[in-house]
Amino acid sequence: MPKKIDPQLRARCVRLVREHQQEYPSQFAAVVAVARQEGVSKESVRRWLAQADVDDGTRPG
DSSP: OOOOOOHHHHHHHHHHHHHHGGGSSSHHHHHHHHHHHHTSOHHHHHHHHHHHHHHHTSSOO
C-alpha cells in the first residue's frame, strides 16, 4: 500500500522547484535538489510537478 504524502509537502516541493529552477542548469537538477532537501524521492517530485503543470493548464494531460 503506498504511503500517503502530506499535501502541504507536495505543494511545497512544487513551489520550491518552480521558484528556484532558474538557479540550476536544468529543471531536473532543481527537482533533485528539492527532493534531497525535503527527504522524498526525485521521481515523486518530478511526478508532482508534472501533475501541477497539468492542473494549471500549462501542460496537456
